[in-house]
Amino acid sequence: xxxxxxxxxxxxxxxxxxxxxxxxxxxxxxxxxxxxxxxxxxxxxxxxxxxxxxxxxxxxxxxxxxxxxxxxxxxxxxxxxxxxxxxxxxxxxxxxxxxxxxxxxxxxxxxxxxxx
Amino acid sequence: xxxxxxxxxxxxxxxxxxxxxxxxxxxxxxxxxxxxxxxxxxxxxxxxxxxxxxxxxxxxxxxxxxxxxxxxxxxxxxxxxxxxxxxxxxxxxxxxxxxxxxxxxxxxxxx
Numbered sequence: 001x002x003x004x005x006x007x008x009x010x011x012x013x014x015x016x017x018x019x020x021x022x023x024x025x026x027x028x029x030x031x032x033x034x035x036x037x038x039x040x041x042x043x044x045x046x047x048x049x050x051x052x053x054x055x056x057x058x059x060x061x062x063x064x065x066x067x068x069x070x071x072x073x074x075x076x077x078x079x080x081x082x083x084x085x086x087x088x089x090x091x092x093x094x095x096x097x098x099x100x101x102x103x104x105x106x107x108x109x110x111x112x113x114x115x116x
Numbered sequence: 117x118x119x120x121x122x123x124x125x126x127x128x129x130x131x132x133x134x135x136x137x138x139x140x141x142x143x144x145x146x147x148x149x150x151x152x153x154x155x156x157x158x159x160x161x162x163x164x165x166x167x168x169x170x171x172x173x174x175x176x177x178x179x180x181x182x183x184x185x186x187x188x189x190x191x192x193x194x195x196x197x198x199x200x201x202x203x204x205x206x207x208x209x210x211x212x213x214x215x216x217x218x219x220x221x222x223x224x225x226x227x
Contacts, residue, residue: 004158034211042164044159045206049213092160094217102225104150105215107158 002025002028004096013084013115021096021111022079029074030096034105035067038091047109050077118143120207122218130226133195137221139205149181149188150215152204157203162190185226195225 003026013019022031031052036044049057056069066088068080071085079098081088091112095105119142129135148166150192152159163172165188167192175196181188185218192199202222206215 027227034214039215041222043201043202046214046216097213102164103213104161104164106161107152109157 001028002093002096002098002106005096006092006109006111008111009109010112013113015085016083018080018082019084019113021080021092021094021113023024023077023079023096023108025075025096025098025106028096028098029061030077030098031074032097033071033077034095034097035069035079036078036095037109038093044093047079051052060067081113085114086115089113089115091107117208118209118216120205120216120218122203122205122221124221125219126222126224128226129195131196132192133225135223137190137192137203137205137223138187139189139218141205141207142186142207143207143216145210146183146207147210148208150206150208151179151188152206153188154210154220155177155200156207162203164208180214192223195223197225197227199223200225208213 005024007022033050035047047062050069050071052071058064071077092108094108097105120202125136150164151162163179169181176193179190202220204220
């Protein structure tokens with residue numbers, strides 16, 4: 001099956017620093033990738049839709065200047081959490097939509113971000 | 117605003133029991149309803165339902181959609197401890213390709 005990877009799987013950073021998370025579709029090209037945030041024992045909250053070659057579409061309430069998304073190629077999207085604060089600590093998951101699925105996406109393994 | 121509501125929010129059963137998880141939705145531009153299973157990390161795809169009344173089956177898991185009453189159920193028969201997970205229901209809209217998730221059902225199967 002299709003594989004989506006994320007890097008890093010776990011990161012600890014200090015308050016005020018920025019952190020970049022990568023999402024790659026390893027064996028297919030994805031024109032659209034999605035970024036989610038998940039709090040413990042809660043569902044996935046869509047943050048933004050990442051479109052290759054154009055600006056990301058952010059969901060209501062998500063600060064685009066804080067969560068920078070770049071979809072530079074058909075296999076790579078990055079999420080940069082700028083000036084991180086402890087409340088940004090969360091599990092971030094990306095997904096990539098494969099063209100043959102009729103709509104469902106393959107998810108990456110997630111990145112656990114802890115801001116101290 | 118599209119809404120997906122799952123129930124129950126959590127459930128504890130014993131091995132061998134049968135469980136039914138519910139998902140109701142209020143959405144515009146319905147396209148499909150999807151079920152995912154999430155253990156430690158990435159959600160894994162279970163079913164995509166587009167048509168009413170057609171059961172999809174995979175081993176001990178099955179799911180069906182009722183587009184008139186706007187809900188779907190996920191059944192798991194003869195549950196095993198490995199079925200313990202969060203089960204997520206999501207709506208895929210006709211436009212935009214984004215998934216709107218319900219809150220999930222946390223299932224714990226005790227041995």
